Amino acid sequence: MNYFGLLFLFPVAYSAKHYLRYFLTATYGVPGFPEFVGAATVDEVQVGYCDSNIKTAKPKQDWMRKLIEGDPKHLEWYSQKCLGSQHVFRANIDGLKQRLNLTKGPHILQRMNGCEWDDETGEIKGFNQYGYNGEDFLALDLKTLTWTAPKSQAVLTKLLWDAEKARLEHNKNYYIYKCPELLKNYVHQGRSFLQRRESPSVSLLQKMSSSVVSCHATGFYPDRAEMFWRKDGEEIHEGVEKGEILLNNDWTFQMSVELNISSVQPDGWRRYDCVFQLSGVRDDIIITLDKSVIHTNWDPPEIPVVPVAGGVGGFLLILVVVIILWMKKSNGFQLADGEG
Known part of the structure; x- marks a missing residue:
């Protein structure tokens, strides 16, 4: 959530770390809620959104819209990822229900994944973590290329996923190369927006x-x-x-x-x-x-307070209902694209 661009104009110290994060949520047996919701953020700013109802990805910032206008295949790539992730997540929920012997719903499978880039040191970090029904479920260790299971219910899934060597290598390559490449481009394209400072x-x-x-x-x-x-x-x-x-x-x-x-x-x-x-x-x-x-309260003034509007608007308006507790419990899991 850090920004640069006016560093040469103003003598202030900006943090050097930037984040590209993806939030994916699949549901089963949740009335009135899309079966799949996905969103992308750069430095905590929502830049894209998709769900199973609209069946396509949509940019959420003007600078992201301009980027896509210059490269329409970028939006097509995200739309395909959204559709593909929807099918994968539904299959994962079906598999989890069977392995855990769960019949009744609702069921909620979440993923927070992405990458961090330090523009001073060049250090890259990747993240890929899952939650199931509001609890931590699996997290990928990119150093050992194995999944860690915080609870016994996830051990069988860990063993199955650890055996998928091609998928693990795909994850590793994505987080080391593709995700940082995307992040650097987004920070460059959106720097005038991301680096702004507004006093309250x-x-x-x-x-x-x-x-x-x-x-x-x-x-x-x-x-x-x-x-x-x-x-x-x-x-x-x-x-x-x-x-x-x-x-x-x-x-x-x-x-x-x-x-x-x-x-x-x-x-x-x-x-x-x-x-x-x-x-x-x-x-x-x-x-x-x-x-x-x-x-x-007994002498209410005109206070220029901006309402939270159901929390956060856009994808967070939806996601906050099902992921906020998990995110808090997970100490701010940091996430990348629909890999893993």
């Missing part, structure tokens, strides 16, 4: 006079940001609860950090302030704890 609107919010005070930032980009409370200029942790960074429907981000003020004396409020820091931006945004600037 920051507000102090409180439900009731006795409630915690939430420092809320929304509309920032990228998601490499820090937010904390401090007292007398020193960061504090006691009585502070930090929320997760969430994606808005316009592909900016929001986050909050709460301060318990129950033990703060009225004359000591101004000793506290909230600090927001965005990677690549020199100046912090600082708001001092002051009753006069707090927005409350």
